[in-house]
Amino acid sequence: MKKTVDLPKVSLADLSASEKDAVVAAMRVQKNAYAPYSNYHVGVAVVSITDQIYTGVNVENVHYKVGHAEEYALGDMAKHGERQFKILVCSAKNGGIPCMSCRQTMREFSGENLDAVTIIGVGEDVKKTQQVIKCTFADIIGVDSFGPADLGIDPSKF
């Protein structure tokens, strides 16, 4: 199985303008994560297919129900009537690759071409290394992922 450390890294300088904007947005909101129990702060920014940026952070509570940053960012996008993203940046101390539950949520709004969706992981060492993980959604979702089309659903119709 592929590991996060095996994913390709690129220099911040080599990111596109909208990728850089999303990295800045994810790092900015990460500071507002509410994670007093895990102390694991996550900031996410998604860029929709209309080039809007939506953000989210993880929010915990005393009974350990945790809303993940990816879910809140995609919920923010959906709230604004958008149903597809093309870039997702996750900023977290150990590199920022979304968990499996969030990958399923992402799959809902990724469209069917998973090679066309960019995932960027930003670790806490980014200021020192100037490097981030950059891969496609296809690289991290796994084989034969279950998506809305498997149930005849087109999210853009809802």
Ligand SMILES: [Zn+2]
């Ligand atoms: Zn998650």
